[in-house]
Amino acid sequence: MADNGLIELLQKLVAIPSVNPALADDPAIGTEAPLAEFLSSFLNTRGFRVEWHEITKGRPNVVGRFGPTNPKRSLLIESHLDTQGIHGMIVPPFVGEVRDGRLYGRGACDTKGPMAAALWALAPNLLERLATAGVELVYVGAVGEEKGNFGAEQLVALGIGADEALILEPTELAIVHAHKGTLWYEVEALGRAAHGSNPQHGVNAIRGMARVIEAIEDEIRGATETHTDKFLGRPTVNIGVIRGGSSINIVPDRCVVEVDRRTVPGEDNAAILNNIRSALARLTADEMLTGWNLSSIKEGVPFSTPVETRLVQRLSRACKESGASGRTEGAGWYSDAGPFAKTCKEVAVFGPGSILQAHTVDEYIELSSLQQGSEILRQFLLDLADEVKGAT
Template sequence: MSRRLRNVTDLLAELVSIPSVNPHGDPGTKLVGEEQMALYLAEFLGELGAEVELKEIRPGRPNVSGIFRTKKAPKRRFAFAPHTDTVSVLGMTISPFDPVIKNGRLYGRGATDTKGPMAAALWALAKWARSRDRIDSETEWTFAGLMGEEAGQEGSKAWGATNFKADLVLVLEPTSMKVVHAHKGATWLTISTKGRACHASIPDEGDNAILAMRRVLEVLEKKVTPYLRRQKHRALGHVTFNIGTIRGGSKINIVPDACEIECDIRTVPGFEGEEVVRLLRREVSKAVPGVKITPAKSAPALEADRSNRWLKLAASTLNGLTVAPWFCDAAFVARPGRPAVAVGPGSIAQAHTKDEFIRIADLERGSEGFLKFIQATQ
């Protein structure tokens, strides 16, 4: 398989041509799941001499890993960890799985997020694995393709819960090759109010759930949001709070008996999801008795130690350090003694877009940068 490929662009074109759309929500295609991508990666890594394992996380949705073992006990361990799924192809203005190269760009779903970074790392590993440096290397490298990042992050949760060792894990995301050493976390939750329905001509006989939600919104605006803005991180800034949706009522002539909002809170190290939920239950429930707060999803914030020698090496070899307001698999992979960062070629501005692309020059520089880092860890 890999012998057909002339360069990293060819490799990315093959990856894009393999549908691996996350099935959550409306994927916009029947070609969902990461299995075919995992099988491709397993074959590619096996050809390079890696010890390959497929581990099913959900039916037809495995993680895949390839470990490049050393002759003796390794002195150092590192890993590349991209996610293998993409977001929905609904609404795309280009053919999502037929990669097109035009004006120095490669177009297709996943070109930037995150098959471009994946291709860059695989191509660098392939060059190293076929070189003399690999023969007596005392550095163990792992490539872990993780399913399900775009919804639920089940792949990284499963892999992160294992006892694998690493001096540094490079979680692959489009960061313009800047090493993201800290990013915000996220807590998603719903807040719902209940009322009593009746005919709109006699509203005093009912209990309007939308009006109850108005009181909730006042508390969120006047008390909760100002408090969260005071919870700050030196690099990431303050906690943010956004109300993304509101639903209530069923018909204009019925007093609504239910109303619900969905909230997105971006947290920082030291003030995570549990603190947010406690704050809301204290302030909102006090103002509006009977309100229900239901956490839906929580992803932790990330903060790697900037003094770590391998993180410093990555920053100097690649494109320096940065932070991000978004969250990714790195927070689920990181453990004490197993730091993780996010890095890769491409721009986050192109992720999830209707005409997703990556600049080929960025892809090539990314692969060259990863190869330099691999060589520097020997």
């Protein structure tokens, strides 16, 4: 079980709907603003200096700072404010019902559980201890993680960062110190329409696309030979969507694919896209296509923090002290750690709850994991204060 205060805090967070606006039919629940209000007042009460960065109207990012303005060390703790939608949920999404040692509701595990665990750890005496040691703590609540990480990107564009960053996500208390990047792109292959009885008069865009797909496969084959990462393994590719053709008896003049390429550190998105562009140009010269377009849909950089860094080592020690394994791992999924790796020297993703429970119709978090996560974060912060104090 968990402290009643911690459970109540998570229930309050779950009771404030904050569905990503792109994932909500009802605008009353599809807004992060009320949760941003709650977080701001929580941080204010704890003595944080709170700023709002409302770069997109109605979607405020919250940044709270505690401690010296000219610190010896800074730590950024971030949780996204938005959740998945509630369509099809079989538990009340905004109640925070407690049953059988679990707390149910949208966001209970992704990522209001980890957020509650961290906020609960921020006791006034611990904050004072950190500040006295010379640590500035920056708590960030970012909008828009579930659809493109754009809140984190907005904050990174403003230069908000720190020496160390903990990104709160349900990792089952594993320390995710690296994850892959994403490169989503679209290829449009163009041909020339003709009647199906005279295909020699046309250029079949679907046939052309078959060759483009071969080029996409060639690209990933080459990449896996040159860029396999120690923690993240191989880069991958998935062609998730194909659209083309209008009728069985017409030579199609257009075919489109949407491609999900996952990258590892050291890969260059521009080089990947250029590789595909060259293939498209070749196929056009060979008259397999009459033209083509290639566009990037979304790009996120991978990150990798060495296991030997202070951040990962300290977190690992705090885990072990509480009986958790403190294991380190790389992940194939993407998070706000990608953007924040640009402005934070050492980054890890961490939190109670399981990613398997994120986005589900009966989302929940185990209360024992919630409690343990909060204790680990508290110990981690205590150790940070001691480490920085000792370094003087």
